[in-house]
Amino acid sequence: MPQVQNDNRFEHLLDHHHLKKTGPRLRVLSMMSSKNTATSQPDLENLMHDVDRVTLYRILNVFEEKGIIHKVFDLNGTANYAICHSNCEEHNHQDEHLHFNCTVCNNVYCLNDLNLPSINLPAGFKAENFTLYASGLCPKCSKKENKK
Template sequence: MKTIEQFLESKNIRVTAMRLLIYKFLAEKQVAVTLSDIENAFEKADRTTLYRTIKTFEEKAIVHQIDDGTGINKYALCEKGCNCEIETDLHLHFHCNNCNETICLTEHKIPQIKVPDGFVSENVNLVVKGVCDKCSGQ
């Protein structure tokens, strides 16, 4: 069982207080968050720091960016089952039109998509929109 510090170091991310806080924040969230969400959670911190921290996490492949069609970038920690570096490992995201939350459905793999001759597929972005379990239960 690694500590977060050890985990970050193993990914070549230098450990700072801010980065630990942001990591923990992401870890306890069950949904993808926007930069503003993080900003609101850490009002003392500068927006740029948060932005660059997320970008660092993204580069080091411990966070993936999600484009759920709201026009605002969202981010989520990569889980055990999620290997963002590996392009064939693509899961889908669910965006709730009611609560506006976006959830990684890590266990749901994206089916193989055929493209016409001459086209080379490198990446697939799949977002399902609708009503999430929490909202549909109301």
């Protein structure tokens, strides 16, 4: 099991969203923040053997509702979760960035630093959220591919 730190920023984040600071919640945040890719519930289940599936589902659900994490789907349709930027609010996600799906390792990356084009919707349309996907090879898989 990976090393997990109980970080004060996670306690502050839970306080900010009026959530109890439970061990499983703090561990989920720590595990998710330690990765540079989005994480699926099955991946978290494999790391957190002492937390049952229903509890983990509820943690992910409340974190998404509160704007702590956002959901992104991989190429297989599996929901993955990543920590939101600090400007997300309850029921109002601001994580409008490119999500990159690697076609080899199946990891999902949030590419937050890219400038996205503005989208002008036709009259009468109102976007409530926005998701942009790209797929291909991540740097690690691309490097392996080039060595062949």
